[in-house]
Amino acid sequence: MRWTRGLALALCALILAACTGGPVKRVSEPAARIQQLTVRADGSWSAELRIENFSSIPMRFDRFDLALSLGEDAAGRLQGTPALSIGPESADVVVVTLQPNGPAKLAIADALSARRSVSYTLKGSLTATPDEKKQRDFDVQRSSALSPAPGLPGVLR
Template structure:
């Protein structure tokens, strides 16, 4: 009986010590949305993308590869390289210049003619490349690629020409 109690005490001690280990930091895909879009004088679109970090640890975002589709037309390429550190459960923005297709520009002009009552459907999808700030990987040698896919609408901003949110 004494052996059984010592064995159970040893198992209980090992279980308690295992629970005292470092907390695992979970990493989840970020959310990407268009926060604002401005039509530049040369016809390009400047997108302000919001990257929302949904992880329990900070992330370093390095690049985006994807596409922007407006009004069911041919998509335009989204591509940018940057160095953006975002703390856990926080967000930050990055600007990307996009060369729209003729159909995309025509769809935007039709929405602009309606004023603030108009809206333009868009979809962004692709991959964001990032590296989590993990305590068990102090050299940050654990890069991740997360797919993203977001559908929403852009509407003209009242009083601010060529700006959509």
């Protein structure tokens, strides 16, 4: 009888000790990429910027300032203050309007008419506040490519 009570007490203590740790709260570098770029009738671009939170906790994204380059040439800046909360290991999209420079407009028009991809680079920073923590600036550098979307004139994905 004593042995059983001692075993039960030890088991309860072990269970309580296991409950104290909780999940690990990890803050990881977020990322940003262009999900879709649409050429508008007025010559400006509408960029769907996908912000990815790789942390194990929610983060609120307060600002972004990203230089956009097409190939080696600067195209303009994607800037905004979305005040967007993104859950752990999730992503969300922010739409940003950009007035590109002349060479960038030509590069995109050429890619659309030739139905070919165009490489791009985003470089800058995301300002975010991890859940219950201090606001931080994260450096972002992403290189990828956009291709014309079939059946959607003026759209690259």
